[in-house]
Amino acid sequence: MTEPAPPDALIRFENLKKSFGPKRIYDGLNLSVQKGETLTVIGGSGTGKSVLLKCLIGLLSPDRGKVWFEGQDLAAFTDAQFQPVRKKVAMVFQGAALFDSLTVGENIAYPLYEHFPEMPVDELREKVAQKLALVNLPGIEAMRPSDLSGGMRKRVGLARAIAVDPEVILWDEPTTGLDPISTRIIDELILSMKRTLGCTSVVVTHDMESAFAVSDRIAMLANKRIVQVGTVDEMRQSKLPDVRAFFDARAGATRRA
Amino acid sequence: MSGPTGEFPGPTGEFPMGDEPLHELVQQELKAIIPFREKMNEAFEQFGGVTLMLWRTLARAVRPPFAPGEVAYQIEVLGVRSLSIATLTAVFAGLVISLQFAFFLARFGVQHTVGKVVVLTLFRELGPVLTALTVGARIGSGITAELGSMKVTEQIDAIRALGADPIKKLVVPRVLACMVVMPALTALADVMGLAAGSAVVRSEYEIPFEQFYRSVVETVGFRDFTSGIGKSMVFGLIIALVGCFKGFNVQGGTEGVGRATTETVAIASVAICLSDFFLTKLLMAL
Ligand SMILES: Nc1ncnc2c1ncn2[C@@H]1O[C@H](COP(=O)(O)OP(=O)(O)O)[C@@H](O)[C@H]1O
Ligand SMILES: [Mg+2]
Numbered sequence: 133m134t135e136p137a138p139p140d141a142l143i144r145f146e147n148l149k150k151s152f153g154p155k156r157i158y159d160g161l162n163l164s165v166q167k168g169e170t171l172t173v174i175g176g177s178g179t180g181k182s183v184l185l186k187c188l189i190g191l192l193s194p195d196r197g198k199v200w201f202e203g204q205d206l207a208a209f210t211d212a213q214f215q216p217v218r219k220k221v222a223m224v225f226q227g228a229a230l231f232d233s234l235t236v237g238e239n240i241a242y243p244l245y246e247h248f249p250e251m252p253v254d255e256l257r258e259k260v261a262q263k264l265a266l267v268n269l270p271g272i273e274a275m276r277p278s279d280l281s282g283g284m285r286k287r288v289g290l291a292r293a294i295a296v297d298p299e300v301i302l303w304d305e306p307t308t309g310l311d312p313i314s315t316r317i318i319d320e321l322i323l324s325m326k327r328t329l330g331c332t333s334v335v336v337t338h339d340m341e342s343a344f345a346v347s348d349r350i351a352m353l354a355n356k357r358i359v360q361v362g363t364v365d366e367m368r369q370s371k372l373p374d375v376r377a378f379f380d381a382r383a384g385a386t387r388r389a
Numbered sequence: 390m391s392g393p394t395g396e397f398p399g400p401t402g403e404f405p406m407g408d409e410p411l412h413e414l415v416q417q418e419l420k421a422i423i424p425f426r427e428k429m430n431e432a433f434e435q436f437g438g439v440t441l442m443l444w445r446t447l448a449r450a451v452r453p454p455f456a457p458g459e460v461a462y463q464i465e466v467l468g469v470r471s472l473s474i475a476t477l478t479a480v481f482a483g484l485v486i487s488l489q490f491a492f493f494l495a496r497f498g499v500q501h502t503v504g505k506v507v508v509l510t511l512f513r514e515l516g517p518v519l520t521a522l523t524v525g526a527r528i529g530s531g532i533t534a535e536l537g538s539m540k541v542t543e544q545i546d547a548i549r550a551l552g553a554d555p556i557k558k559l560v561v562p563r564v565l566a567c568m569v570v571m572p573a574l575t576a577l578a579d580v581m582g583l584a585a586g587s588a589v590v591r592s593e594y595e596i597p598f599e600q601f602y603r604s605v606v607e608t609v610g611f612r613d614f615t616s617g618i619g620k621s622m623v624f625g626l627i628i629a630l631v632g633c634f635k636g637f638n639v640q641g642g643t644e645g646v647g648r649a650t651t652e653t654v655a656i657a658s659v660a661i662c663l664s665d666f667f668l669t670k671l672l673m674a675l
Contacts, residue, residue: 186546190549191546211554215552223550225547229547231547232544242551242553243552246553247552292551
């Protein structure tokens with residue numbers, strides 16, 4: 133517990149093990165994320181990509197291993213201990229996970245209210261407007277999530293995630309199920325979060341186009357661990373059969389589509 | 390059958406102790422029992438889960454910040470919209486038990502005392518239990534459907550990720566609302582059932598209202614009323630907890646929500662009937 137995290141990595145998964153009942157998801161997974169980079173984790177469906185993000189934000193906890201973030205091991209943190217972490221690490225959920233019973237504005241104000249209950253209403257309103265402008269959806273505070281398209285919901289989900297000005301954004305399949313134009317918009321937003329806000333991003337996806345467009349590095353999750361990490365070019369040239377199979381299949385799928 | 394001990398099999402005799410045949414027999418027996426045992430284990434797990442949820446709910450309900458607005462909203466959603474179903478059930482229950490009791494008492498020529506039996510049955514038993522079963526099915530399944538779809542669309546995860554507590558936000562208001570709504574609806578059911586009962590015995594057995602209500606007032610005590618109301622409060626707690634628990638633990642997408650909703654109705658109904666017996670015993674002992 134006293135062993136410090138390596139100084140260069142902002143996030144480090146160390147020898148992570150996780151099972152659901154008899155089903156083993158990770159068996160000794162290691163991965164580090166540098167401050168300010170955009171790292172994409174690719175892998176097939178059900179390999180545990182979402183679970184990895186959820187371990188980092190405390191929605192699930194690993195059976196064994198460490199989850200280092202800013203020199204703290206989050207693996208055994210309670211919900212209460214996670215509170216300060218959740219101000220710095222935010223998640224954009226796969227289906228956006230907007231609260232249907234609230235308006236768009238109330239959705240974005242939700243984390244602000246939870247983390248800063250003292251914040252005056254004017255400031256709250258201003259922040260909400262500012263975040264909506266950041267995702268290019270100004271002025272839609274009064275709309276209901278059910279009235280939004282898939283791409284817009286994702287963007288509102290992003291606005292809600294960045295409401296508390298986090299340092300790290302976790303993206304769970306941000307472009308899955310979106311049309312090509314919305315996909316382009318989301319890719320652009322992932323890049324701009326890094327450019328304008330200096331955020332570190334961990335993106336989970338199986339959309340290779342998107343991975344190539346946004347990543348500084350790509351990590352391949354297979355066989356219950358990370359089998360390779362590298363830049364886009366390094367991964368393209370990989371000789372590992374797991375990586376090859378994934379890249380070739382995806383390239384084929386993209387061509388066919 | 391070859392040795393002298395063959396007819397009196399003992400531990401060292403030919404009784405197949407530890408031999409293959411017995412072993413297989415035991416295995417077969419176990420196989421037959423296992424589904425039952427799994428069911429039992431599952432039942433205990435669920436019971437444990439609901440108990441844990443009760444504990445967490447209590448711990449959070451007493452700690453600020455409180456959300457009276459949310460509780461009021463749930464009272465409206467769960468309660469006000471159940472008024473018609475509660476009334477309808479109570480009216481017909483009142484009609485049928487009054488008819489049955491009057492019919493039964495007429496055999497002894499004492500049908501004019503029907504008000505006594507009807508009021509005790511309604512206040513002590515039928516009011517709370519019937520209301521809990523019918524309204525409870527509606528409320529409990531509604532809670533499971535709502536929270537279950539929040540679960541499968543990751544809204545419950547989102548609540549936690551955004552720094553809030555799903556039990557505090559979702560379970561506490563629903564539990565409190567149910568514990569207000571069930572007694573209120575039960576009181577309504579008591580009154581409606583009694584009114585319907587007095588009307589039907591007046592037209593069928595020519596027992597005037599004055600006589601019916603005089604025997605009601607002579608018989609019924611405050612305790613008869615409050616014991617029913619007390620029970621309904623516990624039923625409200627059970628309905629809300631089971632509904633929330635099943636909703637929070639939905640697995641397997643939209644299909645899972647449907648399954649959980651049905652299970653809520655079954656579990657809540659059985660739990661109401663079981664707890665009714667023990668509550669009645671307890672209240673009689675007090
Ligand atoms: N809360 C949970 N309970 C049980 N099993 C889970 C849970 N979360 C995920 N799993 C299982 O873990 C595996 C990996 O899930 P996930 O990380 O969502 O996959 P993906 O890589 O597609 O995002 C899946 O097989 C899933 O069924
Ligand atoms: Mg996933």
